[in-house]
Amino acid sequence: xxxxxxxxxxxxxxxxxxxxxxxxxxxxxxxxxxxxxPLAPGEIVxxxxxxxxxxxxxxxxxxxxxxxxxxxxERRVVIQLIPPPFSTGWTGNIRKLAAAHWWDGLxxxxxxxxxxxxxxDGNAEDAAKAKPLPAGLQIMGEGDYVVSxxxxxxxxxxxxxxxxxxxxxxxxxxRDPYAEEAGFFKGWPIAGDGRSDWPVHCYGMVGVGRxxxxxxxxxxxxxxxxxxxxxxxxxxxxxxxxxxEGIEHLSSLPRGTAGLGFYEKPEQRTGIMSIRLGQExxxxxxxxxxxxxSKSFALYADxxxxxxxxxxxRPAGGADICNVPVPVRRASGSQ
Amino acid sequence: xxxxxxxxxxxxxxxxxxxxxxxxxxxxxxxxxxxxxPLAPGEIVxxxxxxxxxxxxxxxxxxxxxxxxxxxxERRVVIQLIPPPFSTGWTGNIRKLAAAHWWDGLxxxxxxxxxxxxxxDGNAEDAAKAKPLPAGLQIMGEGDYVVSxxxxxxxxxxxxxxxxxxxxxxxxxxRDPYAEEAGFFKGWPIAGDGRSDWPVHCYGMVGVGRxxxxxxxxxxxxxxxxxxxxxxxxxxxxxxxxxxEGIEHLSSLPRGTAGLGFYEKPEQRTGIMSIRLGQExxxxxxxxxxxxxSKSFALYADxxxxxxxxxxxRPAGGADICNVPVPVRRASGSQ
Numbered sequence: 001x002x003x004x005x006x007x008x009x010x011x012x013x014x015x016x017x018x019x020x021x022x023x024x025x026x027x028x029x030x031x032x033x034x035x036x037x038p039l040a041p042g043e044i045v046x047x048x049x050x051x052x053x054x055x056x057x058x059x060x061x062x063x064x065x066x067x068x069x070x071x072x073x074e075r076r077v078v079i080q081l082i083p084p085p086f087s088t089g090w091t092g093n094i095r096k097l098a099a100a101h102w103w104d105g106l107x108x109x110x111x112x113x114x115x116x117x118x119x120x121d122g123n124a125e126d127a128a129k130a131k132p133l134p135a136g137l138q139i140m141g142e143g144d145y146v147v148s149x150x151x152x153x154x155x156x157x158x159x160x161x162x163x164x165x166x167x168x169x170x171x172x173x174x175r176d177p178y179a180e181e182a183g184f185f186k187g188w189p190i191a192g193d194g195r196s197d198w199p200v201h202c203y204g205m206v207g208v209g210r211x212x213x214x215x216x217x218x219x220x221x222x223x224x225x226x227x228x229x230x231x232x233x234x235x236x237x238x239x240x241x242x243x244x245e246g247i248e249h250l251s252s253l254p255r256g257t258a259g260l261g262f263y264e265k266p267e268q269r270t271g272i273m274s275i276r277l278g279q280e281x282x283x284x285x286x287x288x289x290x291x292x293x294s295k296s297f298a299l300y301a302d303x304x305x306x307x308x309x310x311x312x313x314r315p316a317g318g319a320d321i322c323n324v325p326v327p328v329r330r331a332s333g334s335q
Numbered sequence: 336x337x338x339x340x341x342x343x344x345x346x347x348x349x350x351x352x353x354x355x356x357x358x359x360x361x362x363x364x365x366x367x368x369x370x371x372x373p374l375a376p377g378e379i380v381x382x383x384x385x386x387x388x389x390x391x392x393x394x395x396x397x398x399x400x401x402x403x404x405x406x407x408x409e410r411r412v413v414i415q416l417i418p419p420p421f422s423t424g425w426t427g428n429i430r431k432l433a434a435a436h437w438w439d440g441l442x443x444x445x446x447x448x449x450x451x452x453x454x455x456d457g458n459a460e461d462a463a464k465a466k467p468l469p470a471g472l473q474i475m476g477e478g479d480y481v482v483s484x485x486x487x488x489x490x491x492x493x494x495x496x497x498x499x500x501x502x503x504x505x506x507x508x509x510r511d512p513y514a515e516e517a518g519f520f521k522g523w524p525i526a527g528d529g530r531s532d533w534p535v536h537c538y539g540m541v542g543v544g545r546x547x548x549x550x551x552x553x554x555x556x557x558x559x560x561x562x563x564x565x566x567x568x569x570x571x572x573x574x575x576x577x578x579x580e581g582i583e584h585l586s587s588l589p590r591g592t593a594g595l596g597f598y599e600k601p602e603q604r605t606g607i608m609s610i611r612l613g614q615e616x617x618x619x620x621x622x623x624x625x626x627x628x629s630k631s632f633a634l635y636a637d638x639x640x641x642x643x644x645x646x647x648x649r650p651a652g653g654a655d656i657c658n659v660p661v662p663v664r665r666a667s668g669s670q
Contacts, residue, residue: 070405111587113583114586145648175511176512177653203449204449212645213648227562228537228538228657231651231655231658232639232650232658234651236646236647252446255583255586310547311547311548312567312571313477316569317513320566323563
């Protein structure tokens with residue numbers, strides 16, 4: 001059987017010429033003069049020292065348990081919520097909804113191939129049957145889809161009228177058709193135009209379903225990207241997190257056959273047993289992400305863009321931001 | 336229920352400034368001075384005149400029938416083979432394999448989330464059990480992963496020492512971290528560097544599994560992309576086609592739990608009943624693709640990159656090539 005072999009990169013190509021954005025990034029990050037690694041991306045990640053990993057607080061995790069599958073196996077999906085300054089109104093609402101156990105008994109209502117899986121109240125558009133929302137949810141404005149420098153609190157590093165400091169460890173990230181710059185902020189893929197920054201719709205990212213503008217969605221209706229990154233949605237809809245474990249339970253669901261991938265009949269929808277914040281889940285493992293300000297991440301990003309292991313003939317010499325997924329794992333010794 | 340509404344684009348933004356590549360492309364295509372359309376991408380496609388659609392010959396189709404699903408429903412996957420000058424040695428082999436009914440009884444052996452579904456002989460690495468290949472299969476060299484201008488026959492348009500004429504209807508396509516230019520050739524997404532051109536690993540593209548270099552694969556082991564476009568594979572492995580119908584039968588399969596998404600046990604693999612060339616399939620519908628040299632396609636690509644319908648607040652102003660999938664459909668009146 002012909003296989004794709006484990007990815008062993010002999011990254012003998014220099015990191016590359018620095019664009020103005022890269023030079024700016026280099027001034028802000030540890031790995032500005034990183035020598036390429038001879039290891040594969042996965043090996044670099046596995047070899048990264050403990051200090052390069054940042055634990056995720058349970059309060060930043062959303063744990064969705066679907067009804068068991070046909071064989072009775074549990075199906076748990078773990079989502080990491082995006083940190084401030086991004087989408088704080090929506091993540092605040094999501095925390096309220098999770099604390100209220102609001103999603104319990106609701107369902108996966110839409111699975112559209114090469115696009116999204118979406119869940120929430122299947123009766124939301126029927127006033128007689130729609131599930132009442134908890135009190136106290138915020139309503140956000142469209143300006144909140146992005147973070148503008150001038151809105152940053154003065155205590156937020158790099159916010160004195162300047163854009164957020166994005167780690168841009170790969171010069172190729174600057175050739176982005178959707179934004180002037182793309183990089184990473186505290187472990188998240190972010191794009192920007194020099195005045196504002198916003199999260200990027202990569203595979204596995206979770207966003208907030210909404211109606212037409214000016215509606216911005218409360219967070220009660222959520223979706224995850226299960227195909228090629230739909231970057232045209234950036235800045236048009238709120239991104240609130242990413243699936244860090246269990247995405248296969250969503251991406252392998254049968255596709256809906258009604259328009260846009262909605263299910264024709266309610267009985268076709270997969271049920272949600274519960275969605276809880278991490279601190280409410282007994283025995284939840286500890287998860288950690290590879291710091292995007294670390295040398296390990298810079299080496300990893302370089303290896304993603306320049307694959308020189310035996311399997312590869314020609315390293316690409318660049319990568320798009322969604323092809324440099326931030327490593328997230330269970331902390332060792334954790335369940 | 337919050338829904339993504341059908342995409343209605345009010346494309347009031349001009350197509351955009353022409354880069355040198357775009358100017359070059361404009362000289363070669365019909366739609367050089369296209370005015371943006373007020374319609375959504377899907378509406379533009381639906382409204383495209385019959386003359387803009389090009390029928391696909393049955394001989395260019397590979398029809399894979401998987402064993403029926405748990406409810407007894409048939410699962411047919413239709414693949415369009417890429418035309419010359421790309422990957423001709425491999426497509427030639429695939430035609431021989433299909434004509435010999437070689438894949439009958441074989442299986443889907445690997446499903447890796449956000450990456451590929453792969454199929455072929457599950458025993459290929461066991462000399463005692465491996466299924467013998469038909470005689471007469473060609474062996475290709477690594478140089479065949481790309482098409483170099485100087486290798487084009489003189490009768491091939493645009494080949495007199497010049498790269499293939501790529502339709503580049505969207506200036507944003509030039510901001511590609513993987514190639515100097517990206518565009519479309521006879522309905523296929525192609526990247527190039529001014530000297531060579533090669534097919535691009537977008538969602539749904541089908542490629543040839545291989546061992547380590549210098550092995551290039553025969554075509555007996557195939558895979559399809561089911562996640563974010565793994566562009567780092569471009570030029571490193573042969574691309575031979577794309578799934579034009581039925582991809583959900585592959586993308587929704589359970590993910591393999593052994594390394595790289597292979598299935599742990601043979602009984603977990605979904606069986607392949609048959610793979611046939613189109614002319615051997617009674618009653619196969621006629622399929623057609625939207626000509627990438629047509630004005631309709633240029634309007635569609637512009638609408639993909641500049642979404643101005645009521646749902647969108649801010650058009651992206653650009654798109655990556657894999658976010659402009661070439662429309663393919665059953666011809667009207669066809670089954």
